[in-house]
Amino acid sequence: MGHARDTGRGAMRKQRVESTGTSNAGMSNGGRRAAFLMGAGVLALLASPALAQTDPPPSPQEGQTGAGVAGADAAAAQPNSTDTGPDSAQIGDIVVTAQRREESLQRVPLSITAVSGEALKQANVTDINRIEQIAPGVRIGRSGSDARPAIRGVFTEAIGANSDPRIGFYIDDIYQSRTSQALAAFVDLERVEVQKGPQGTLYGRNSFGGNIAIYSATPKDEFSAGVDALYGRFNRARVEGFVNVPLTDGIAARVAGAYEYQDGYVKNTSTGDDLGDEDAAFVRGILRVAPPESDLEIQLLGSYYRQGGNGISAFGYKSIGTLADPSLVRGPGGSITLPGGRVLTFPNGFNGTAFPSTFANPIPVPFNSRFRDGVPDVAGGDIGVPIERDPYRINFDADVRRKTEQTQFSALINYDIGPVRFRSISSYTDFYALRQSDNDFSPAPIAVDSNLTKVQTITQELQLLSNDTTSPFQWIIGGFYYDDDVEEIFFSDNFVPGYPVAGQPSLSLFSNTLLPGGAFPNNTPIASNRSDNFSPVRVRTKSYAGFVQASYTLFDSLRFTAGYRRTSDRKRYAAGVGQGAQQNPATPTVAPYFVFDLNQPVNYACNPAGGTQLGGNNPAQPGSTALNSANGIGINCGRAKFDFDTWRGAVDYQITPDNMIYASVSKGVRSGGFNNVLAPAGTPGVAPGEVLPFAPEEVTAYEVGFKNRFAGDTVQLNLAFFYNDFTDLQVQTSVPAPNGLTVLSIITNAGKSRAYGVEIDGIFKPVPELTFQAAFNYLNAKDTDFVTGTFGNGLCAVVAGGCPAPAALPAGATAAQIAAYNAQLNANAFGIGPQGAPFPNPVTDPARFQQVFLSGGVAAAQGGNLPVYNYIIAGRLADGRKVKSQTPLSPEYTIQLGVAYDIDLGGGRLTPSVQSYFSSDFINTAFTPNFGRQDAFTRTDLRLTFLTADERLTLQAFVENLENTAVLNRVAFGGNRSLNGVYGLPRTYGVKAGIRF
Numbered sequence: 001m002g003h004a005r006d007t008g009r010g011a012m013r014k015q016r017v018e019s020t021g022t023s024n025a026g027m028s029n030g031g032r033r034a035a036f037l038m039g040a041g042v043l044a045l046l047a048s049p050a051l052a053q054t055d056p057p058p059s060p061q062e063g064q065t066g067a068g069v070a071g072a073d074a075a076a077a078q079p080n081s082t083d084t085g086p087d088s089a090q091i092g093d094i095v096v097t098a099q100r101r102e103e104s105l106q107r108v109p110l111s112i113t114a115v116s117g118e119a120l121k122q123a124n125v126t127d128i129n130r131i132e133q134i135a136p137g138v139r140i141g142r143s144g145s146d147a148r149p150a151i152r153g154v155f156t157e158a159i160g161a162n163s164d165p166r167i168g169f170y171i172d173d174i175y176q177s178r179t180s181q182a183l184a185a186f187v188d189l190e191r192v193e194v195q196k197g198p199q200g201t202l203y204g205r206n207s208f209g210g211n212i213a214i215y216s217a218t219p220k221d222e223f224s225a226g227v228d229a230l231y232g233r234f235n236r237a238r239v240e241g242f243v244n245v246p247l248t249d250g251i252a253a254r255v256a257g258a259y260e261y262q263d264g265y266v267k268n269t270s271t272g273d274d275l276g277d278e279d280a281a282f283v284r285g286i287l288r289v290a291p292p293e294s295d296l297e298i299q300l301l302g303s304y305y306r307q308g309g310n311g312i313s314a315f316g317y318k319s320i321g322t323l324a325d326p327s328l329v330r331g332p333g334g335s336i337t338l339p340g341g342r343v344l345t346f347p348n349g350f351n352g353t354a355f356p357s358t359f360a361n362p363i364p365v366p367f368n369s370r371f372r373d374g375v376p377d378v379a380g381g382d383i384g385v386p387i388e389r390d391p392y393r394i395n396f397d398a399d400v401r402r403k404t405e406q407t408q409f410s411a412l413i414n415y416d417i418g419p420v421r422f423r424s425i426s427s428y429t430d431f432y433a434l435r436q437s438d439n440d441f442s443p444a445p446i447a448v449d450s451n452l453t454k455v456q457t458i459t460q461e462l463q464l465l466s467n468d469t470t471s472p473f474q475w476i477i478g479g480f481y482y483d484d485d486v487e488e489i490f491f492s493d494n495f496v497p498g499y500p501v502a503g504q505p506s507l508s509l510f511s512n513t514l515l516p517g518g519a520f521p522n523n524t525p526i527a528s529n530r531s532d533n534f535s536p537v538r539v540r541t542k543s544y545a546g547f548v549q550a551s552y553t554l555f556d557s558l559r560f561t562a563g564y565r566r567t568s569d570r571k572r573y574a575a576g577v578g579q580g581a582q583q584n585p586a587t588p589t590v591a592p593y594f595v596f597d598l599n600q601p602v603n604y605a606c607n608p609a610g611g612t613q614l615g616g617n618n619p620a621q622p623g624s625t626a627l628n629s630a631n632g633i634g635i636n637c638g639r640a641k642f643d644f645d646t647w648r649g650a651v652d653y654q655i656t657p658d659n660m661i662y663a664s665v666s667k668g669v670r671s672g673g674f675n676n677v678l679a680p681a682g683t684p685g686v687a688p689g690e691v692l693p694f695a696p697e698e699v700t701a702y703e704v705g706f707k708n709r710f711a712g713d714t715v716q717l718n719l720a721f722f723y724n725d726f727t728d729l730q731v732q733t734s735v736p737a738p739n740g741l742t743v744l745s746i747i748t749n750a751g752k753s754r755a756y757g758v759e760i761d762g763i764f765k766p767v768p769e770l771t772f773q774a775a776f777n778y779l780n781a782k783d784t785d786f787v788t789g790t791f792g793n794g795l796c797a798v799v800a801g802g803c804p805a806p807a808a809l810p811a812g813a814t815a816a817q818i819a820a821y822n823a824q825l826n827a828n829a830f831g832i833g834p835q836g837a838p839f840p841n842p843v844t845d846p847a848r849f850q851q852v853f854l855s856g857g858v859a860a861a862q863g864g865n866l867p868v869y870n871y872i873i874a875g876r877l878a879d880g881r882k883v884k885s886q887t888p889l890s891p892e893y894t895i896q897l898g899v900a901y902d903i904d905l906g907g908g909r910l911t912p913s914v915q916s917y918f919s920s921d922f923i924n925t926a927f928t929p930n931f932g933r934q935d936a937f938t939r940t941d942l943r944l945t946f947l948t949a950d951e952r953l954t955l956q957a958f959v960e961n962l963e964n965t966a967v968l969n970r971v972a973f974g975g976n977r978s979l980n981g982v983y984g985l986p987r988t989y990g991v992k993a994g995i996r997f
Contacts, residue, residue, distance in 0.1 A: 090713040091763050096193055097215075106707050109561075109652035109662035111720050111759070113138070113194040117217060120189055122945065123915065124230075124958060124992070126238065126260070128169075128182045128212065129984070133917050133941065135194045136775035136896050137759055138212075139889045141924075141970040143982050144314040144435045145307075145404055147182040148970055150889035151196050153724055153755025153781030154209025154699070157732060157888075161453070161488035161539045162573065162673040163747070168199060168207035172216050172301060174410050174427040175205040177457055177484045181431055182212070184305035184406055187282050188242045188256035190215040196759075197701045197722065198668020200646030201549055201563035204461060205482055208670035208699060218299065219252035219288040220244055225997045228954075232990020236262040236278070250291040257283035264310060265986060266317055266392050270443045273399040275317050276392075276985075279309040295416035302409045311402035314435035314451050316972055316980040318394050319387045319442065322369040323362035323931055323977065324352035324378075328839070331380030338830065339844060345800040351383040353977050355833070355928060357840030364931055368978045371444040384978070385442045391966035391983040398448045400436035416467055423463040423478075431455040439492060441980055447492045449533075452598070458483040472553040482543040491596065492533040534594065534633060536576040536602040536618075537676060543569045549648070557654040561664075562647075569642040573674035573691060574604040576618065576633040581626035592626040596633070606637035636678060638691040644669045658709035668699045670730070675746045694747045700725045716763040723756040731786060746789065753887055755781035773898035781887035783926060786874040787850065788834060795838040796831035803831035822851065834871040834927065835973050842869055847877040873926050886929055889969070891922040908948040916940040924971040924981070932971040932979055939965050954994040961987045 093104045094114045105114050113135045115125075123134050128147050132140045141148035141156065148156040149167045156166050159179045168175060169182040176182065192214050199207035225243040230236065242256040259281045264274025284303035290296070328336060329352035335345045339359060353369050354360035367377060369384035377383040388395050410427040432454055439447035463478035549563030581592040596618075603616030620632035646669050652662035672695045679692040686693065705720035729751030757779040764772040796803035829842035832849075842849040850870040872878075874885040900913035917939045924932040940962040946955045964987040971981040 091709070091716050091765055094191060096191070106658075106709065106716075106718075107660070109559075109650055109660065109664065109705070109707075111196040111703065111705065111722070113196070115192045115194075117189045117191055120186070120192060121228075121994075122913075122943065122956075123941070124960065125186060125192075126258075127186050131192065131194065131212065133915065133939070134896070134898075135192075136761060136894060137196060137777045137779075138194055139891070139922075139969070141889055141982070142312070142984070143316050143970045143972070144311060144437070145180040145183060145402060145433055147179050148889070149182075149210075149212060151194075151210040152722060152757065153726070153753065153779065153887050153890050155887065155889040161486040161537045162675065163730070164205075164208075164671050164673070166207075166209045166670055168203070168205060168211040168213075170204060170211060170213040171303075171408070172214070172410060173204065173412070173425050173461075174408065174429065175457075175459060175482070176429070177205075177486065178431060178433075178453060178455055180404070180433050180435075180453065181406060181429075181455075183307070183404075184282060185214060185216070185284070185303065187240055187258045187284065188217045188254075190217045197703065197724070198646070198666050198699050200666060200668040201547055201565050201648045202476065202478075204459070204480060205543070206545065206565065206567050206646060206669060206671075208668045208697070216284060216286065216301070217242070217254065217256070219246075219254040219286055221246050221250075221252055226995060228992060228994035230990055230992045232958075233988045234263045234265050234276075236260070236988070236990060250294070251287075251289050253285065253287050255283070255285045257281070266312065266394060267390075268394050268396055268399075269388060270395045270397050271399055273310065275310050275312050275394065275400075277309040277311075278307075280305070280307040282306075297412075297414040299412040300409075301411070303407070305404070305406040307402065307404040309402055310400055311435065312982060313400055314437035314449060316437070316441075316970065316974075316982050318391070318981055318983070319368040319370075319974070319978050320932070320968070320971070320981045321364040321366050321387060321979060322351075322353055322384060323355055323837075323928065323979075324365045324367070324369075324383055325354050325360045325362040325839075326352060326365075326378050328352040328354060328360060329377075329379045329381035329383065331376065334381070342830070342843075344795060344830070346798055347800055348798060349381050350795075350798060351381055352378070353383075353837060354839035355835070355837045355977075356930075357845045359844035360839040364979075368440070368442045370440040370974060370978050371442050371446060373444070385444060387442075391968075392986055394441075395443045396438040396441065397443045397445045398438045400438060400448065401434070402436070403434045404432065406431045419466065419468045419471075421463075421465050421467040423461075423465070425459070425461040425463075427457070427459045429455065429457040431457075441974060441978065449490070449492050452487075452489040452491075454487045456485045472556075473550070474552075475548070475550040477548045478546070480543070480545040480547070482541065482545075484539075484541040484543075486537075486539045486541075487602075488537045488539075489598070489602070490533065490535040491598065534576065534596045535676070536604070536633065538574045538602070538604045539673075540572045541569060541671075543567060543671075559652050559654075561650040561652075563649075565646045567642075567644055567646065567669070567671075569671045571640055571642070571671075571673060573638045574606060574615070574635050575637075575674075575676040575691060576602065577636050577676075577678075581624075582628045584625060584627040587625060590625045593624060594620040594626055594629060594632045595623040597621045602633075604635055606635060636689065636691050638674045638679075638686070638693055640672065640674070640685075640693050642672045642696055644671075644696055658713070660707045661705070662707075663704045664702070666701050668701065670697045672696045672730075673747065677746055692746065694730055695728060695749045697726070697728045697730045697749065697751075699727075714765045716761075718759075718761045720759045721757075722759075724754065726751070726753045726755075729753060729786075731788065750785070750787050751783065752785035753781065753783040755779060755887065755890070757781075769902040769904075771898075771900050773896070775894075775896040777894045779890055779892060779894075781890040782884045783874040783887055784884055786885060786926060787870045787872050788927065790832050790834050790836075790849070790869045790871050799830075803828050829869070832869050835977055837977050847879045847881070848872045850878065885926045886923050888923050888926055891919045893920040894918065905946075906949075908946055911943075911945045911947070913943045913945070914940065915943075924968060925973075927973070928979070932968065932981065934968045937965045937967060938963055939967070952996045954992070956992040957990075958992070959987065959989040961985060963987075 094116055095102050096105050096108060096112055096114050105112060115134055125131065129140050129142060132138045137151060139150040146159050151167060154166050156179060165179050171185045195211040197210055199211050203211060223245060227241040230238040238260040240258040244254045246252045260278050262278035264277040266275035268274050282305045287300045289298040330346050330350040332347065332349045334349060335343050337343050351369055354362045356362060365383060366387050366389055367384035368387050371385050372382045373385050374382060408429045413424040415422045434450065434452050436448055436450045439449045460481045461478060463476060465476035466474050545565055545567040547565040551559050551561040553559045581594055583592050603618050605616035615635040615637060617631050618633040620629035646667050648664060648666040650662060650664035652660055654660050672693060675692040677692050679686040679690055701724045703720060703722045707718045709716050728749040730747050730749060731751040732747050760776045762774050833839060833841045848871055850872060874883055876882050895918040898915040900911055903910045919937055921936045922934055923929040941960045942962060943956055943958045966986060967984040968981050969984055971979055974980045
């Protein structure tokens with residue numbers, strides 16, 4: 001490809017300047033001053049049609065391989081979104097920087113969806129959640145403040161401090177280390193790039209499954225300003241504005257900002273304090289220094305983001321029901337006969353909760369089983385508390401809050417040294433988030449959970465790249481440094497009898513509220529819950545990476561590319577370990593509980609190297625009644641170095657100037673981390689007293705693609721075929737805690753999966769006024785080896801006699817002792833089930849259960865007498881069968897269709913447009929694929945836009961999600977196996993107005 005396909009940076013800039021230079025035609029100096037005052041006062045913006053295709057920032061990024069026109073397609077389906085202008089019959093280009101160079105999207109042999117700033121404005125994309133409506137092949141799940149994107153069979157599940165995001169999110173080339181940072185900065189953008197597949201060679205922090213990168217509009221050498229205002233359903237009010245000021249020759253500044261307010265769209269019938277509201281503000285300033293006749297360019301950027309209100313709860317806002325088998329529901333004193341003749345008796349009854357098995361055939365029932373209210377529901381049995389069936393109604397007793405703040409500074413330096421360019425990208429980020437949720441998702445005042453996250457991140461990237469666009473040999477070499485300090489504290493305020501108001505954590509927003517009568521009913525499973533949960537974690541990551549990529553072009557049309565990256569991650573992990581509240585003999589009638597003051601810093605001191613004692617001690621506060629409050633929380637640590645290689649090889653051939661074929665193979669790696677649990681004795685490479693690590697996960701991605709223009713640039717058709725092979729997947733499971741009273745979430749490298757598919761994108765512009773856009777995605781994503789943990793719960797606490805445990809297996813046990821131990825485990829295994837469910841278990845469904853932790857040392861590390869099993873979701877069962885499971889958030893088919901038509905009214909242009917998105921059904925959890933499944937749906941947006949002839953005034957009326965489809969895009973099992981979920985926005989509508997100066 002080489003120089004034959006590269007128009008050169010200067011040529012591209014000239015083209016864009018010519019297409020945007022009329023934006024201030026005829027404007028007086030007085031008008032410019034007025035516009036400056038208005039823009040500066042509002043500090044909010046949306047790019048005007050004439051400014052939509054401005055210079056992309058000269059700090060590029062790495063992209064990927066594939067059907068890269070979908071974003072351009074979506075842009076073209078909107079009026080005035082291409083460089084060629086609204087009256088052109090040709091399809092315009094979007095310039096991207098996916099390979100660290102400015103290139104036409106159609107000339108990049110990578111799979112990129114690029115959406116212009118103008119298309120984002122037209123489609124009302126104000127955060128990451130609406131990207132999937134106009135970016136084919138992307139699913140955006142959501143839980144609380146955390147975005148959970150999914151691309152090509154890679155989905156976002158583990159989001160804690162101990163895990164790196166699977167899909168990277170970048171703001172102006174700056175990596176954001178937490179998924180909750182993806183909601184900011186969608187103001188005054190140049191474009192958004194969605195890069196599909198592993199980004200393991202050139203791109204900042206190594207990304208495993210793809211990137212979503214946003215680019216801000218940069219300062220220009222002409223004055224401009226604008227204001228946009230929106231009002232819509234749920235009293236949504238949003239104002240955006242920008243002002244661009246040339247300060248002197250070669251120096252310009254741009255300030256942009258937005259404020260948004262909205263009432264909640266999720267009605268809380270218990271308190272009236274609704275969820276889904278918004279109260280957010282954002283401001284960004286950029287100073288660009290590029291002196292004339294100089295080879296130096298400097299950009300300084302600073303931004304601040306604040307978000308308040310209730311949000312949509314921390315990790316989900318609604319209980320959507322419980323799986324229960326009505327034939328197993330029993331009233332007090334009832335019994336069930338198991339296979340083999342064992343009879344189970346239930347003194348207080350049984351609510352029938354179970355997962356699908358050969359013994360139980362549950363159905364979703366509209367009850368939250370976290371709390372049993374004593375009212376018979378089915379067959380004289382008490383299943384739980386009724387839930388609100390409406391996707392947008394809840395009945396929580398607690399009012400929850402959200403507070404998010406981010407401050408970010410970055411600096412970009414470009415310096416041309418003859419045939420070489422030097423580039424430096426530096427950043428500092430300070431992020432804070434407090435998210436809260438009702439612990440039980442019910443009107444019962446049990447507890448409120450809170451998650452506090454604090455992040456400080458420093459990055460530095462240096463690049464040296466070839467700068468001669470006429471040479472067939474192009475190269476880049478660079479290094480990346482990343483210093484990320486994350487503190488995450490999970491805590492609960494438990495509302496229990498005898499819990500003093502004064503003793504609650506100082507950040508608590510709630511009063512002590514009890515059930516009528518002052519006590520919980522005896523049949524509630526929370527009767528013995530008397531202490532606040534307090535779980536602090538701190539992770540420090542320092543990463544060093546070096547990378548190189550080179551390409552060579554033969555015959556002006558055949559290009560070979562090879563890239564390599566070496567990454568060294570050094571991680572230190574410190575996690576709090578609760579001691580378990582002990583009864584104080586001096587106060588035998590007072591329930592023991594801890595109280596922690598969140599205003600006090602956590603002591604994260606690690607235990608001595610090789611020691612078995614806890615490190616930093618964090619005593620509970622005087623309000624505690626536990627005997628051992630002086631050492632309420634101790635610290636265990638771990639440290640590890642993860643070194644890995646990633647690479648990419650590709651070849652592309654420019655058949656004609658408008659037709660290209662390419663093929664690539666690449667490797668991606670997601671770094672390893674740590675668990676908040678002690679490593680079993682004898683774990684290789686782990687000292688006694690340290691936490692259990694997990695290794696990196698890997699993907700090898702193959703792709704073949706075609707990019708085409710036909711009929712004088714009026715038809716565009718792109719295709720990509722891909723195959724991803726995932727190994728050593730990090731699977732989150734649960735095992736019993738040593739005290740047997742709770743469970744521990746553990747990440748292990750226990751998974752394999754594969755995904756393959758095809759992506760097709762097309763644009764057709766038969767006449768200048770009419771644009772059609774279509775995209776089709778087929779994805780076949782399956783887990784081939786997926787094992788999750790189980791723990792003892794379920795029936796043990798509710799059957800007469802409980803579940804007797806065997807004596808501890810001694811260290812160095814003989815084969816006979818191990819056999820006897822296993823036999824006793826199997827005899828009592830009716831208390832073991834996935835997620836603590838009573839059924840299935842190793843007695844009712846032996847094929848899917850795999851016993852683990854057989855050695856004496858490992859068994860002792862887990863408490864010595866706890867039966868532990870794995871539950872096989874995908875892989876080889878005990879009877880020899882092999883089973884696969886669907887990959888969550890991966891619909892098999894998606895289709896996007898768009899059409900826009902410009903009607904010339906003489907004094908302006910009226911454009912009706914339609915954008916429709918169809919998705920086949922998909923699962924949200926592999927554990928219960930039919931419970932939590934989202935059925936196939938269609939979601940359509942309608943817009944009617946008027947633009948004046950001088951392109952200064954825009955008016956729009958819109959309806960989004962015309963069908964009012966409630967899309968379930970994230971689920972998780974909560975306490976007592978009830979399923980909690982998050983639904984996407986309902987139908988919204990409104991009007992917008994914008995003015996440019």
